[in-house]
Amino acid sequence: MVRAVSDARLLARALADPASIVGLDADGWTALLTMARAEQLIGTLAMRLDGLQMPDGVQAILADARAAAEHGRRAALWEAEMARRALSAVDCPVILLKGTAFVAAGLSAGQGRSIGDLDILVPRASLDAVEAALLAAGWEWVKPDPYDDVYYRRWMHELPPLIHRERDRMIDVHHTILPLTARITPDAAALIDGSFTLENGLRTLSPNGMLIHAAAHLFADGDLAGGLRNLWDIRCLIEEFGTDGLDMEAKRHGLSREVSRSLRIIDALFAEGTARGTDRLYIRRITARDGWGRPTRPITRLAFYVRSHWLRMPPAMLARHLWTKWRKA
Amino acid sequence: MSGTIFRGPLDGGLLIAPLDEFTAVYHRASGITHLLTEPAPQILAVLGEGASSLDGLLERLGRDYDLDDGTREALAARLEELVEAGLIERA
């Protein structure tokens, strides 16, 4: 019998060691599937468990999840293809990021992965041309709000989000991988220089580049929402490509701390490692999910939320940002 | 522009269900269903035989059909619609 686990460690273990699901009872399965949906890892889980013995009811749910992931993969690749066509006249490298990059390059991190918006990285010097080409090809601004627009253009690492008027899909156009306000400034040009070309002319970051981007996103930017999925991405990249040259490249981008934290936490969550010190706090946050799919540990969550704002902005700017938002509300 | 080559979906890239004056088409690469009226299915059929320029397409359509108002401008506009829908691309 599998020991009852009351947080998303149950899910982490099932992903890392599919055989661990043997012996799950109906309630255990229900909790696992619900958590996987809440963490947007149901497609990944379905791919990992494919072919194992399990109740028919579970088998059917996971088959649906695989079909949904396949459909999502197709839609993501199509959106990338449409962006490629729209940008073919702009003479600059277009680098796919995150989920779309994983599926476009056929990486294990892309198997069953849920993919939302299309994220691309382009050189900052090409940003205006890219923006114009996308607007000409049917993309529109999501938020035509003057304050947000100025905020984005001045401080963010991406254009304000665009949505395609026919296909209803969003695109995020990045020119670097962290907000300009963050204390860490990765070398975007080096990431672009090191990128790999795909058959259709689109590009992806190098394996180490993808890993560093994932770690930066997870530990130097957001509030760790969706953290388990990000960590799973990193774990797959390591399994597939190893860590040769990773240290040096992480150092060049000022992200050594974030990258080594990722490696330690992956070892603790998906292997036999033991978390120590603040890593344990991160794991508490990343696994804060119960068998009903509910977020748990509100205090930990709040702490990481506050931290995410702290990381993004210098204090005076954070105060100004919150003040403007507050006055408007 | 006149030298542009237009390319249709790959072989087997479309599922086609004629309904009435409309034809439902499932585009496998995108997962999008389109409802087409004339002359879209005919243009796609010709491009299914191989990529073609505007003039080449006009000539090949003229072989099978009487093109009553078969101006280049009209065909260019139709092709633009198909490009926007992602059903064909400029090669």
Place this chain on the structure above:
Amino acid sequence: MRHDFSVRIGPVGFRIGSDWRAPIAELESLYCDYPKPHDGVPDFTVRLFARRPWRRIIRPSVEIGGDYMLPEAAPLPLRQGLLAAEMAMNLQMALGARRYLLLHASAVERDGRALLMTGVSGAGKSTLATLLAAKGWRFMGDEFALLDPATGLIHAFPRLISLKNEAIAAAELAWPDARMGPLMPATPKGDIRHMVPDTRAIAAMDVPATPALLVFPRYGFQAETRSVPPAEAFVRMTQASTNYVAIGEAGFRALTGLIAAVPSVAIDYPDGASAIEQVEALWSAL
């Protein structure tokens, strides 16, 4: 969660968790003749919860959550908790169903063949299904019909029938012995009362049927019947399906197959009796 209940409706298993006892007690009583999810593992989880702890007690307000959520769902007062549960279950179907092409249609069956009725809310698809069931048809569902892309068969989804406003009295008249949920006056959708489908509908819910006729009813007009061209029927059904796009090629094959296989007919009707006459006439002409 503090209170919970599981049930299977047609092929779909649900688990409903709640911060309050009352909605669960109502579900237990109304769904008492239904089976449990296959292998004890539900397809979908639904949560009825209080946004803030004190909202359990002070002006209790039921938030809707679950595997699939929409950001704009507004909470309902606790006395409408059953409605919240039903909406949340429908929401899981609308956003999460992948095994079947989900048709926003009511369905009844006779001789192994299914009649599908679809239309906007207020068109009368729900009322017509209950009236036809009272005349001997087997009730398969009043909200969703499940088209199996692998077989082309319609699977029943006989959830509680959600009666609105005048339809409540009409259904009570047609089904004097039916078990009814609490009357919920003045909900966002008007007065609502849930009715348990008849015993036969529940007993036969795992028996699928071959689709035979697709009807687009419209209430409040002089009786008229017209054939719906295939392209119009096709487009209307893509818009009457929440997962048509999401299931991709399977959906295209299933829907074009359905449209090619069964006649599509629009009927305008002034009252229930005429509608039944019109439907029976179409059916016997098949």
Place this chain on the structure above:
Amino acid sequence: MDDIELNQDPVATAETDTGVPSRRRVLALGAVTAGMVVSIRPALAQTAGSVLNCEIPVPDPGRAGSYIDADGGVVPARTKGAFPPSTRAFKGEEVKRAMASGSTLPGTDSDRSRAYVKYIRRLQRGQGGFTCFASLQMPRG
């Protein structure tokens, strides 16, 4: 269901009815008025009514505090001639009534209501209230 009229080979579709090129016929290239391609989009519209009790904030939380001009555009707070934001979100049913009958939204006069309705009509996916608005869009009965 494989016996339906599905043809995977686009080449064979030029003559849709018979599958064989038959008589020579007229093909109109220029007579298209409305466009010859309609793409099917995801629909929540018809069903959402039964799955959702929803609200539309004006404007959405991402643009809270901004004013709404007469065309339904979102403009900076205190723009002259524009209307202040609504103090409460509107229920789906209220918006539906205002759109169908031209009655005013609760707590507004007719000009303001018209501006709000225009704003709601211009909502796009990704903006607060869009799914609710989409659920009110009934296809032709």
